[in-house]
Amino acid sequence: MPKVETFNRTNVLQKATEVFHKKGYNGTSMQDLVDATDLNRSSIYNSFGSKLGIFMEVLAFYQQGANQNFGKGLAEAYNATDAIEAIFKLTLNDIIGDDDRKGCLIVNCKSEMANQDHTIKSFIEKNQDRMIAMLEDIVSKGQMEKIFNTDQNPNQYALYLYTSIQGLRMTGILNKNEEDLQNIIKTVLKVLY
Amino acid sequence: MPKVETFNRTNVLQKATEVFHKKGYNGTSMQDLVDATDLNRSSIYNSFGSKLGIFMEVLAFYQQGANQNFGKGLAEAYNATDAIEAIFKLTLNDIIGDDDRKGCLIVNCKSEMANQDHTIKSFIEKNQDRMIAMLEDIVSKGQMEKIFNTDQNPNQYALYLYTSIQGLRMTGILNKNEEDLQNIIKTVLKVLY
DNA sequence: GTGTTAATGAAATGATCGTTCCAAAATTAA
DNA sequence: TTAATTTTGGAACGATCATTTCATTAACAC
Numbered sequence: 001m002p003k004v005e006t007f008n009r010t011n012v013l014q015k016a017t018e019v020f021h022k023k024g025y026n027g028t029s030m031q032d033l034v035d036a037t038d039l040n041r042s043s044i045y046n047s048f049g050s051k052l053g054i055f056m057e058v059l060a061f062y063q064q065g066a067n068q069n070f071g072k073g074l075a076e077a078y079n080a081t082d083a084i085e086a087i088f089k090l091t092l093n094d095i096i097g098d099d100d101r102k103g104c105l106i107v108n109c110k111s112e113m114a115n116q117d118h119t120i121k122s123f124i125e126k127n128q129d130r131m132i133a134m135l136e137d138i139v140s141k142g143q144m145e146k147i148f149n150t151d152q153n154p155n156q157y158a159l160y161l162y163t164s165i166q167g168l169r170m171t172g173i174l175n176k177n178e179e180d181l182q183n184i185i186k187t188v189l190k191v192l193y
Numbered sequence: 194m195p196k197v198e199t200f201n202r203t204n205v206l207q208k209a210t211e212v213f214h215k216k217g218y219n220g221t222s223m224q225d226l227v228d229a230t231d232l233n234r235s236s237i238y239n240s241f242g243s244k245l246g247i248f249m250e251v252l253a254f255y256q257q258g259a260n261q262n263f264g265k266g267l268a269e270a271y272n273a274t275d276a277i278e279a280i281f282k283l284t285l286n287d288i289i290g291d292d293d294r295k296g297c298l299i300v301n302c303k304s305e306m307a308n309q310d311h312t313i314k315s316f317i318e319k320n321q322d323r324m325i326a327m328l329e330d331i332v333s334k335g336q337m338e339k340i341f342n343t344d345q346n347p348n349q350y351a352l353y354l355y356t357s358i359q360g361l362r363m364t365g366i367l368n369k370n371e372e373d374l375q376n377i378i379k380t381v382l383k384v385l386y
Numbered sequence: 387g388t389g390t391t392a393a394t395g396a397a398a399t400g401a402t403c404g405t406t407c408c409a410a411a412a413t414t415a416a
Numbered sequence: 417t418t419a420a421t422t423t424t425g426g427a428a429c430g431a432t433c434a435t436t437t438c439a440t441t442a443a444c445a446c
Contacts, residue, residue, distance in 0.1 A: 167360025
């Protein structure tokens with residue numbers, strides 16, 4: 001019956017993610033998206049509804065990529081130490097690997113929009129819940145394995161680690177020295193032992 | 194000779210700061226500033242040059258206010274423990290006291306613009322240098338007083354603390370629970386002892 | 387008071403904003 | 417091949433963007 005969507009949706013989201021990541025939500029125009037995706041204006045609106053619509057899909061796309069990375073890292077971890085170090089190592093690699101020093105799209109989005117748009121706010125709350133659940137799980141296992149201390153409960157340590165990751169992403173925007181960043185991570189994790 | 198500037202510059206910067214803080218740089222329009230400051234468009238351009246011009250002054254104004262707060266807190270500190278706790282306590286109060294949960298203007302600005310505008314980037318680098326110098330000084334004294342350990346040198350600890358403060362500001366945007374935030378701070382500082 | 391100078395008010399600048407509209411092109415079921 | 421359906425291309429929408437222009441108003445030195 002109908003003509004089918006011809007473009008590669010993943011590819012388009014990839015391109016759109018790059019633009020939003022580099023320029024932020026308010027700094028990105030529809031024209032920027034048209035240029036980056038090689039899609040027509042109408043096609044964007046037809047497929048994503050609005051600027052906020054495509055941005056929400058971009059956020060989900062970005063989050064999915066990060067989750068996959070974490071998943072792989074955790075799969076190779078033999079104990080809680082490996083696991084938590086994998087999380088921070090992947091974050092560090094993401095920081096070091098980005099020559100533009102854009103920071104984390106989700107952290108940036110939180111800073112730009114969480115206090116203004118309810119849809120964004122609740123997306124990020126869910127993202128936070130997932131991150132904290134993951135960290136809590138690692139801490140919990142580490143405490144059962146007697147590798148981590150029990151000075152704080154897993155949820156408290158998870159919120160601490162989540163906070164540290166956000167701080168790391170912010171610092172990574174201006175500090176290019178890998179050794180410095182590794183040192184911060186070392187200090188952050190020391191309290192667990 | 195000339196008619197003199199009639200408006201209260203501090204008052205105008207105060208109002209402009211509120212707007213930029215709430216909506217971000219790209220989210221704020223010149224019309225927003227006209228409405229908030231009760232100044233005429235021409236007067237804004239006449240006195241501040243451009244949107245980026247007034248924003249730079251807003252950043253300096255905001256930074257100055259924060260510095261004064263830190264200064265007062267540090268003046269009352271008898272030792273390094275008091276000092277570092279004052280810094281985090283003031284940060285916590287700033288987070289808790291803001292019902293809009295806007296986060297820190299400078300952290301937000303870093304996330305939005307540091308990778309795009311060179312003037313902004315260098316402002317924030319200087320701000321970071323000052324913050325780290327202040328923290329380094331506290332750590333240094335604490336180590337001399339034998340209150341803090343010497344596992345890391347003052348500069349390394351300072352960067353760690355700076356990173357933690359940024360993380361705290363990000364977490365504070367969505368987490369309203371003061372107890373949780375205090376707990377994070379406790380965990381952050383534990384590594385020093 | 388007069389002359390000088392700069393701040394002000396209000397309108398207008400061209401560019402760009404996000405979004406819509408509609409005819410044309412393209413795809414599939416029949 | 418035809419009919420049905422939806423994507424596409426491109427122009428256009430009104431609104432808003434940051435900035436400029438200029439006549440008017442107000443303050444100071446003399």
